[in-house]
Amino acid sequence: MSAELWLTQLHENGYRVTAARRAVVETVEKSTRAVTPLEVYDLGRKKYRALGLVTVYRTLEKLEELHLIQRVHQPMGCQAFISMGQGHQHLLLCQNCGQAAFFEGDDLNPLINSIARKTGYQINEHWLQLFGLCANCR
Amino acid sequence: MSAELWLTQLHENGYRVTAARRAVVETVEKSTRAVTPLEVYDLGRKKYRALGLVTVYRTLEKLEELHLIQRVHQPMGCQAFISMGQGHQHLLLCQNCGQAAFFEGDDLNPLINSIARKTGYQINEHWLQLFGLCANCR
DNA sequence: TCGATATTGAAAATCATTATCATTAAGTAT
DNA sequence: ATACTTAATGATAATGATTTTCAATATCGA
Ligand SMILES: [Mn+2]
Ligand SMILES: [Mn+2]
Ligand SMILES: [Zn+2]
Ligand SMILES: [Zn+2]
Numbered sequence: 001m002s003a004e005l006w007l008t009q010l011h012e013n014g015y016r017v018t019a020a021r022r023a024v025v026e027t028v029e030k031s032t033r034a035v036t037p038l039e040v041y042d043l044g045r046k047k048y049r050a051l052g053l054v055t056v057y058r059t060l061e062k063l064e065e066l067h068l069i070q071r072v073h074q075p076m077g078c079q080a081f082i083s084m085g086q087g088h089q090h091l092l093l094c095q096n097c098g099q100a101a102f103f104e105g106d107d108l109n110p111l112i113n114s115i116a117r118k119t120g121y122q123i124n125e126h127w128l129q130l131f132g133l134c135a136n137c138r
Numbered sequence: 139m140s141a142e143l144w145l146t147q148l149h150e151n152g153y154r155v156t157a158a159r160r161a162v163v164e165t166v167e168k169s170t171r172a173v174t175p176l177e178v179y180d181l182g183r184k185k186y187r188a189l190g191l192v193t194v195y196r197t198l199e200k201l202e203e204l205h206l207i208q209r210v211h212q213p214m215g216c217q218a219f220i221s222m223g224q225g226h227q228h229l230l231l232c233q234n235c236g237q238a239a240f241f242e243g244d245d246l247n248p249l250i251n252s253i254a255r256k257t258g259y260q261i262n263e264h265w266l267q268l269f270g271l272c273a274n275c276r
Numbered sequence: 277t278c279g280a281t282a283t284t285g286a287a288a289a290t291c292a293t294t295a296t297c298a299t300t301a302a303g304t305a306t
Numbered sequence: 307a308t309a310c311t312t313a314a315t316g317a318t319a320a321t322g323a324t325t326t327t328c329a330a331t332a333t334c335g336a
Contacts (some may be wrong), residue, residue, distance in 0.1 A: 004208075014313095015313085015314090016301085016302050016303070016313060016314065017266075017303095018301080018302070018314065018315080019301095019315080020315065021314090037292090037293085048298090050315085051316090052315065052316040052317075053293095053316085053318060054293090054294085054295095054315080054317085055314080055315060055316070057293070058314085058315090065197045073211045073265075074215060078216040079212060079292085079293095081317095083200050087233070092253060092257060092259055092261070092334090094259065094304075095262065098170075101259065102259045103253045103256070103257070105249070105252070106246075106249055107249075108244075110187045111244050111245075112268065113245065114243070115229040115230060115241045115268065116242070116270075119230060119239045119241065119272075119273075119275065120273035121230055121232065121239065121268075121270045121271060121276070121278080122270045122276045123230070123268050123269070123270035123274050124233065124269055125233075125268070125270070125273070126212075126266065126267065126268050126269070127265065127266065127267040127268075127269075128264065128265065128266050128267075129264065129265040130250065130253065130259075130263070130264050130265075131261070131262055131263040131264070131265075131309095132259045132260045132261035132262045132263070133259060133260045133262070134257065134258070134259050134316075135257075135258035138259070138260045151284090152282095153282085154282060154283065154332085154333050154334070155280095155333080156282095156283065156284080156333070157335095158283080158284070158285090158333090159283090168334075176323090183334085186286075188284085189284095189285090190284065190285040190286075190287085192284080192286085192324090192325080192326095193284060193285070193323070193326095194285080195325080196283085196284090215325095217323085223280060235307090
């Protein structure tokens with residue numbers, strides 16, 4: 001559904017909407033877990049047979065640049081992407097099946113202020129990620 | 139200082155203490171920022187001329203396995219290591235010079251419990267990392 | 277001191293990612 | 307709807323980081 005929005009974003013930013021990009025966008029947008037370029041390639045080829053792996057890399061690059069997707073870091077590797085959540089959200093990942101859930105409501109300000117005072121750092125950003133087992137896998 | 143402890147750890151776990159490993163250990167242990175294998179190689183060769191890059195990779199692998207070092211994930215790349223903090227600590231990294239500071243005292247339990255309830259996940263682990271500018275760079 | 281074998285570094289092999297380039301096709305202007 | 311400019315594509319080659327192989331060496335317990 002929102003795949004169309006992504007394609008609109010691409011178009012509005014001067015990029016052309018092609019069959020290859022459709023396949024990539026639809027694949028990544030609908031996934032509820034982080035997908036690697038190779039996974040996107042395999043899944044995307046079911047939608048568009050001629051899709052090339054190189055184009056997957058290039059399209060993911062553009063989607064990341066437009067903040068439509070984000071890179072997901074995990075113990076097993078950091079070359080996976082998932083759609084960007086709405087607003088200030090973080091990820092909760094299933095260690096067994098990879099299922100991702102977004103959450104919000106973390107309030108790190110007290111901690112951040114305290115650390116800033118103690119260390120003298122100016123703190124600009126934070127990464128927070130939770131790992132566990134989803135309802136199905138636990 | 140604590141480099142000797144690391145070497146002891148290696149020895150106690152059945153690994154031999156060699157000149158190459160000394161060079162790697164002393165380099166990584168004293169660094170206050172995350173270092174890549176290539177950086178360890180360059181710095182380590184000043185201590186032990188014959189050091190090979192392959193040995194750096196192999197030694198880092200063992201140090202990580204013994205929980206003496208940890209991998210550091212950053213926007214620019216995830217192939218860097220820094221000594222493991224004492225107890226439950228997280229990293230605060232300078233976006234300019236890479237200077238790392240450890241901090242503790244984060245209490246995510248209320249958040250984690252709340253998220254667990256809402257999502258049905260069993261949460262086992264969390265990653266938290268702060269980014270900013272150190273006192274020198276700000 | 278000796279000897280079994282873990283470790284080493286050079287070189288070759290892998291593997292993921294990136295660059296080239298001739299061909300195709302998106303999208304605007306006609 | 308057609309033509310045209312040029313972004314985009316995918317096959318292929320190149321790159322670069324990490325791993326594997328392997329013969330030579332060095333560690334460390336006996
Ligand atoms: Mn947050
Ligand atoms: Mn914590
Ligand atoms: Zn799961
Ligand atoms: Zn700094």
